[in-house]
Amino acid sequence: MHKRIIKDRIPQELIDTIVTSHNIVVFSGAGISAESGIPTFRDKGGLWDKFNPEEVGTPGGLLSLVMNHPERVLAFLKESFETMRNAIPNEGHIAVSELEKLELLKTVITQNVDNLHTEAGNTNVIELHGNLYRFRCIRCGRKEKYSKKQFFELADNILSQDEFNFEKLLSSIPRCTCGGIMRIDVVLFGEPVQDMDLAYAEASRADVMLVVGTSGVVYPAASIPVVAKRAGAKIIEINPTISGFGDIIDWWIEGKSAIVLKQILDEVKRVI
Ligand code: OAD
Numbered sequence: 001m002h003k004r005i006i007k008d009r010i011p012q013e014l015i016d017t018i019v020t021s022h023n024i025v026v027f028s029g030a031g032i033s034a035e036s037g038i039p040t041f042r043d044k045g046g047l048w049d050k051f052n053p054e055e056v057g058t059p060g061g062l063l064s065l066v067m068n069h070p071e072r073v074l075a076f077l078k079e080s081f082e083t084m085r086n087a088i089p090n091e092g093h094i095a096v097s098e099l100e101k102l103e104l105l106k107t108v109i110t111q112n113v114d115n116l117h118t119e120a121g122n123t124n125v126i127e128l129h130g131n132l133y134r135f136r137c138i139r140c141g142r143k144e145k146y147s148k149k150q151f152f153e154l155a156d157n158i159l160s161q162d163e164f165n166f167e168k169l170l171s172s173i174p175r176c177t178c179g180g181i182m183r184i185d186v187v188l189f190g191e192p193v194q195d196m197d198l199a200y201a202e203a204s205r206a207d208v209m210l211v212v213g214t215s216g217v218v219y220p221a222a223s224i225p226v227v228a229k230r231a232g233a234k235i236i237e238i239n240p241t242i243s244g245f246g247d248i249i250d251w252w253i254e255g256k257s258a259i260v261l262k263q264i265l266d267e268v269k270r271v272i
Pocket of ligand 1: 028029030031032034035040041042043046053057111112129187188189212213214215216217218238239240241242243255256257258
């Protein structure tokens with residue numbers, strides 16, 4: 001049974017649990033980036049409100065859409081890239097990186113592809129669903145990370161052409177040194193998640209897991225807090241709405257992560 005608490009009164013017991021922990025792991029989802037201006041997927045007005053995930057979130061759906069309705073792919077890419085372009089880490093990401101500097105936190109496991117945990121300064125970030133700014137060769141598997149500037153130059157170049165269709169896309173996307181096509185290295189529905197074994201290993205070593213801004217409905221990622229709980233971790237959820245993790249949560253802090261994580265950090269700094 002979770003303990004519901006009010007955001008303005010984070011109990012001392014919770015702060016003590018964080019301060020005395022040796023290995024906090026953060027498990028994050030789209031909600032942690034909401035205050036960076038990136039809409040979530042399933043909230044009202046979120047990406048899956050506007051676009052059908054079966055169409056734009058699966059390899060087959062996306063390929064079929066680009067061949068038959070390229071204008072819908074163009075609209076999807078323009079909208080998603082536009083929100084990412086100017087996004088910078090918010091106070092939630094920064095608080096998470098501060099917890100690493102204080103040597104309380106070692107690992108961030110995220111479902112986000114927006115690179116914001118790394119930009120905030122965390123050094124051990126496991127990206128289960130990949131990274132928007134990395135490409136992967138579909139022939140040899142070689143990966144190449146782009147800077148945001150490089151990525152958006154390429155994207156702008158492709159998306160602003162007079163015509164957008166399958167042939168144009170194929171001729172404009174980068175090629176690997178082996179000649180293969182480089183695709184964006186994000187995980188679509190039905191594709192294997194990345195570094196899951198590493199994520200399970202880190203989750204099972206956690207003594208505290210902060211579950212931040214995720215609905216907990218997309219598997220296998222959503223099994224991470226369960227693994228941590230079974231291995232003995234205390235689970236603290238930070239979310240304005242309770243997620244699918246109800247039964248395994250020790251504390252639910254009801255609120256936006258940028259505010260709550262900053263509050264927690266301030267309290268922790270007062271104690272140590
Ligand atoms: P969802 O859109 O499913 O859930 C977002 C969660 O963030 C919800 O629980 C919200 O209540 C919460 N939230 C909203 N604003 C918040 C805020 N300011 N602070 C804290 N929490 C807030 O996003 P994910 O759970 O990340 O996968 O979705 C998981 C996966 O489903 C994504 O990685 C993506 C998606 O389809 C793929 O595309 C493979």
